[in-house]
Amino acid sequence: MTTELIRAKSLRKTYGRDTVALDGVDFTVGRGRIVGLMGPNGAGKTTALKAILGLTPFDGELTVLGRDPRRERDALMQDVCFIADVAVLPKWLRVSQALDYVAGVHPRFDRKRAESVLDKTEVRPRSKVAELSKGMITQLHLALIMAIDAKLLVLDEPTLGLDLLYRRSFYEALLNDYFDHERTILVTTHQVEEVEHLLTDLLFINHGRIVLDAAVENLSNLYAQLVTTAENAVAVRAARPIYEREVFGRHAFIFERGAIDAVAALGELRTPSIADLFVATMSRSAS
């Protein structure tokens, strides 16, 4: 049994004649991982997700749970859940109807579980979605999704437009009550700080290309951050760091691991934060 849940090879998608959303992308997603697919707006994140979910045609090879999302979408969706963003539950739907509906169409939905999750919130069964706040709609959607025994959960900017409290509790519930190392989560966001503590893998994408593909536990083997003084900065810069920033007179450089040895003695070595690495790889791929 393979541990690869998703395998993409030369995945390519163009809109019209000129817009290349995905430019021959290769990546894999392993079972039991929490993968952050991150990039600036328009980088191709949502297109990649749509391809994985069988929502859009594409060129190249892509298998999700061993299936081709283009041809076997209906079977695939038994094992895959997704939250597109907070706005997609229809306004006319009542909470009780949402439960009835998912219970009616999804063989692996545990209604009691969804109800017990909702009991801890302000969301009442008789309420219509139109009467709920954005945060409550997300709670409802999450309660529905968490009660489905799926193998892959895809989240596309799930906390967009939510205040900090709801964003926190969203990811806490996901991590504490849902994720169990059998399940796999693929999340896109452009708010890196929000998810960096929960990811096991990083996929950075920019201009339709993967610019970084790494497990978080390997980051220290791949990248290093060197913090040094202004006097040493010129020498360090000569070793071709991929990114530099200045904070309170201190200079922080990010290197690929192999390139740093010559200058390592000139400052303090650290593993870069995901947010710094994100900015570093994005600014490099932009130039």
Added chain:
Amino acid sequence: MTPTTFITLLKRESWEHRSLFWVPLVTATLIVLTAIISTNVAGSINVELDGDDVNFFATLSQDGRAQAELFGVWMSSLIIPIIAVTLVVLFFYLLDSLYAERKDRSILFWKSLPVSDGATVLSKAAMALVAVPLWVWLLSLVTGLLVFAIVAVKVSGSPIAPLGNFHFGTWIVLQLTLLQNLFIASLWYAPIAAYLLLVSVWAKRAPFLWAVLPPALLIFFEKIAFDSSYVAKVVGRRLSGYFEAIGPSMRIDTDEAGTATLIDSIRQAYEGLSAASLLAEPAIYLGLAVAAIMVFVSIRLRRWRDDA
């Protein structure tokens, strides 16, 4: 797709489009209220019949078959306003059914669940062509019984008392005929329903205009360019064909007709109650084939459309 899934999909439609049920219900209620009010306002019954009508009702009281046929004809007419109103509601329902979900982006929620595009589109067609017609039939059945009860109480002991006799056999046959008529109506209107689904799944905005303008422009340009009206005839026949088929029941000329002619025309109207004549027209099968193609295209479009 399991039966539970499909029933859930139909329920979903009824939650979103509650007017599909309450508009026919309100219409049926109005018919019953009209019957109550019109008999109450008239107070105690005082029927004055002139010569021909005296003869007519005298003959009718002797002629059980004619009585039953008249009973069938007037009972059947009660369904017509309910059907007419329901057609309007269904028109807007179908136009909205695959458009609203894209407009409010809820399509991404529906598509996050294991329901195929085929099941979704078919559930909307089944709602319009099966579930709602059954509801109309049930309403007309109850409406007929209520209106009959009101009339029967009112006319008892009057010269027009034969109108108050209940003809059980005729009633059963009538209900089955009406059910069959609604089924035929669904077959006849299937291409229009499928066309509306297609516009609904395709239009980026203003589905009403996209549904109405192309045929209107086509008719207009055909008239200008070829001075013919072939399209208009096809569209017109498709819209009115069902009502023409059940039409004779609505054309009883009670004036200037002798008793014998009147009873004859009732007989004709009764025998014309069934819309089964439409089943002999090739147009109904051609229409079904076109409908099947348009439903198939709608399913493909919903599957691959990527603009939510």
